[in-house]
Amino acid sequence: MTETISPHQSMRTLSHWKHLLEAPLTINCPLMKITGPDFEPPVFIGAGQIHIRSRTEMDFLMHATPRDSGDAFKKIVPAKKNSHNILDQFRLSATQYDGTEWNCGWVSVRLGETIGNVWQLSGPISSLMTIATGHFIAPTSSTEAIYTPKLRLPFSSMMTTSIQRNGVEVLRKTERGGKTVEAAGAQIDFFVDPELDATWAVATTSTDFFHPYAENWVSEPLCLLLGQLVFPRLVARNHGDKSDIWLRPSPPIKMDTLAASILQEDPLGAHGRFWEAYCQTLTMISCARDEDGSRNFEAHPLSRYYHEVIQATRGSDWTWCLTLASAVEGVAKLLIPEAERKSDYAPKTSKS
Template structure:
């Protein structure tokens, strides 16, 4: 994790980045709305806020941009883009925002608000680090996922000792996992291959974890190390773990804490399914796989009422069944005559009800 090691400090929340320069930008090729100084605050794993103080070069232009945004609240491209430089001169893209503005009577106006994502930046990387994806996940200590990873992300070293690392050989790549149990961070390094290309991989690697642990597990810190010698680094929002989704875990059973081989075989099988799936045009899917989306829907519904999660679970099971079983497939030994007879009986009942509607409908 040569690239991300330098940026791990961004994971320590709450954290404030003091900005010697900040800009709010409008549409492409338009002048900045405001240039000033301020702070970018990483509140927690999902919340990013900023405060920018300065005076517009042209107040009329700034008011025009603010008015245009307010008149188009549902047009995403009318949101503003935040760019800032920290005290060391590192440039970050701060994400999209709709600011709250306090025009000042003096020299200073205050722009503040939240951004939809964490800061993003790019920097050079060594040739040995290029053409690979680096990911860091925040895994809460004490969770079922943390317990499994502490047991399975390990390899023998020097006799009876173990190191908290595991290398998975799959899809033409050697995926290296490292789990720091003391701080609850899972690091993953994925050299690019034909089946695990850059950009796609940073999303795919997390999908088996969400399905296996029944949690909305997303990477917190990502480095996309390009072949041209530059890394794109981004701090991303990641939801907190839920304590009501334990029944959704695919990885369970009496050997859930002892079967290291079975754990990694299942992870590799799900990753292969995700990576080798193709859309209608034959291209890989950058967005999450449909199977993963169904699991996510059930995970999110589990925090709602029983009625909500029951309906969501039923519809997801039906969707998974339709996806995994061909429409014309039948189970061996099925009595097709009995099925046809039942269908005829149901259809006959529909005809009877249609010809004899209830009195309240007359």
């Protein structure tokens, strides 16, 4: 008997944005603006392109007209010299031909050729974000994430893929392609997208599992379990009447990093143990608080230690051992409260 995968698949916001995962991809924009600090008018206005080069590289090219040539040049110089001073940096926004408005975040601007009063500007982009409304938005509050290529997860539900040509089926493939778990007051559906060769995660929100933290919490346990850096490439934060869409950099997924996994075995063979560990880890992360008693938007301290170990596996054995020793010490401190860390030796008394 073939199980059906959750109905979450029938209403997904990101189904309308999957084309962004194609690379290389060029987005033509008749209107682009480069601005400085808040409440100031644009420094440059013009047309250009956004180039999605790969999973980790994006940049822009703009043929811009400065509002004031002298003032614009004066702003470019300190932006380069003071790259760590956010008040000297530029922000880029762009509108493509279908009306989609992109927030491209903070950008480093490179000045190219100038012809008359038209300046050629370019620079890297770290991420793209837009706010979407309309019929393609999921009707309930939830978070969606797409990981590409697909993750090595032990699915239980079966999925059948049929490919037809001229109305005739030419290929039918059945594979394990879905799993639904409940943890931290949320239902999380994982499933494979055969068209993209990608993995989806769709999680409902609740009073304990909510925006803007949910999109990060869903991914964190996967880093620990798979022993690799797992970050979604495409994310949707659904509010019911609108959705925030992000295209983010996502490093290549390595398949040979089990040395950094808490399971220490191929996840495809872990089955129930994998998902039990996932739910326990997700609950721990979502319940954690910082020193002020607030939720953590950044990665949990345990996740950060595993990030360091995972990255160290790509270096020398000596680097890996040093990082592992440091991480073990850090994890031990997380497990033992400060008040319980008593020395095995009596404190020294000063001699008179």
